[in-house]
Amino acid sequence: MGLKVAFVLIFIFSNFLSFGQLTKKIVISEGTIIVVKSLADISSKTSREGDLVDFITAEDIKIDGIVVIKENSRVSANIEDAEHAKSLGKQGSLTLKFNNVKTTNGQNVPLRSVRGTAEGKSTIGSTVALSVLLSPLFLLKKGKEVKIPAGKQMEAYVSKDTEVIY
Numbered sequence: 001m002g003l004k005v006a007f008v009l010i011f012i013f014s015n016f017l018s019f020g021q022l023t024k025k026i027v028i029s030e031g032t033i034i035v036v037k038s039l040a041d042i043s044s045k046t047s048r049e050g051d052l053v054d055f056i057t058a059e060d061i062k063i064d065g066i067v068v069i070k071e072n073s074r075v076s077a078n079i080e081d082a083e084h085a086k087s088l089g090k091q092g093s094l095t096l097k098f099n100n101v102k103t104t105n106g107q108n109v110p111l112r113s114v115r116g117t118a119e120g121k122s123t124i125g126s127t128v129a130l131s132v133l134l135s136p137l138f139l140l141k142k143g144k145e146v147k148i149p150a151g152k153q154m155e156a157y158v159s160k161d162t163e164v165i166y
Contacts (some may be wrong), residue, residue, distance in 0.1 A: 025163055025164070026163070026166060027163050028069075029158065030159065033157060035057065035059055035153055036055040036153070038053065038055055038148055038150055038152050038154070039056060040054055041149055043094075043148070044082050045092065047082040050079065051079040054074070056073060057071055057072060057075060069101055069103055070104055073102060074101070074102070075099075075156065079094065082095070085145045096113055096154075101156075105164065107162070107164055110159040112159040114157055
């Protein structure tokens, strides 16, 4: 009888040691800000819809003192829409879509990009005013392209509560 009790106690204790630490559940809440930075220049002049763009996290994300997403983790993103600058001062535009980032244990965390749209400065008003005052040739004035330089920091947001198990 003593041997069976010892065996059961050893089994319970070993399971507690091996699994007890792995079952901590942490929730990364929807709306959590993930600061990301671009690894390469991105421009409305050269980008096309669907292009993959490279970003990494700019800092560790900690919840309850545990690093759940490490600095320099790859962030999956792509160009959702890109328009070149046009004549009549029409500005270029660029819409980025952040998809996901991996946690330290390899789980995907879905992201969204509320403020992922950047637009160039509009010159339509100045183009029209100049053309009236000076010459119809100013109607050919081209708007500005959107440029996101390498290293530019932006914000991505966790799109839904994500449970991470450690």
